Amino acid sequence: MSDGPVGRLQELFEGRRLTPTQRRIAHCMVRRAAEVPFLSSVELAQLAGVSQPSVTRFAVALGFDGYPALRRALRDVGPAGPAAEEPPFNEYQRAVEAEIANLRQLSGLLRDPGPVARAGRLLAGSRPLLVLGLRAAAAQARGFAYFAAKVHPDVRLLDEGGSMLVDRLDAARRAGAGVLLCFALPRHPKETVDALGWARQAGLTVVTVADSAFAPVAAASDVLLPAAVGTGLAFDTACAPMLLGRVLLEAMCDGLPDAQARLEEFDARAAERGLFVG
Secondary structure: OOOHHHHHHHHHHOOOOOOHHHHHHHHHHHHOOOOHHHOOHHHHHHHHOOOHHHHHHHHHHOOOOOHHHHHHHHHHHOOOOOOOOOOOOOHHHHHHHHHHHHHHHHHHHOOOOHHHHHHHHHHHHOOOEEEEOOHHHHHHHHHHHHHHOOOOOOEEEEOOOOOHHHHHHHHHHHOOOOEEEEEEOOOOOHHHHHHHHHHHHOOOEEEEEEOOOOOOOHHHOOEEEEOOOEOOOOOOEOHHHHHHHHHHHHHHHHOOOOHHHHHHHHHHHHHHHOOOOO
8 A cells, every 4th residue: 555644545536436424534534644543433534524333334335344444444553553653742843843744744744746747737837827815815816926926927826715716717717718727625615615616617627726636626527636634723733735836837847848937037036126125
């Protein structure tokens, strides 16, 4: 199986036709991949917000006799469990360590650069390029759009929902947009899922950065790039999705022949205007 708990879980789920409830369990397991081999079916059900029998049926759907067999399989291919000599991290340190683990998982996924390279080519070729991120994902979308506008000739940020969202999507499609980049993070707004459904119906190719390959936006995405979020604090942390956004920027620049010239032009103008103090 693949390295790391996330890789092992994704191999188990790959190619399975899961019900919405089962996808919810799978999504929860991916988000808490390191804990899953040591959770009871009741604990997993509570975390996923489903019934305990649903967890049992999910394990059977994956080909196991029941949830205990699934948990044993994950333990057999994983580490023996938490080491007794682990340093006594406080809650803030644990949050940092969890983010480091998320970044390691992202590094493992990027061992195959193909999906990101393909996404970069798609983004580079869209005029205009739409960037969508609502609620918790708005900061990721704004950050990407800010830097993308330095090298891409027409970037349109969609970071607010409401009745105007589809109007703006429709206007961009009429202007020639071919691709929508979506940042989707928990909790996933229904507006985001609805917007992606409309985008697909309108013929847009959807590239999505999400917290899991089993996120609610997966079915409406043509290219889905997962990057886990941290859940150890009161509010989720999103270092891995942010870094994946920067990797996508790099891949997009590779598909824009004049990217370097645009950056140099911006730097020259910024110097003339005295924009920066350092």
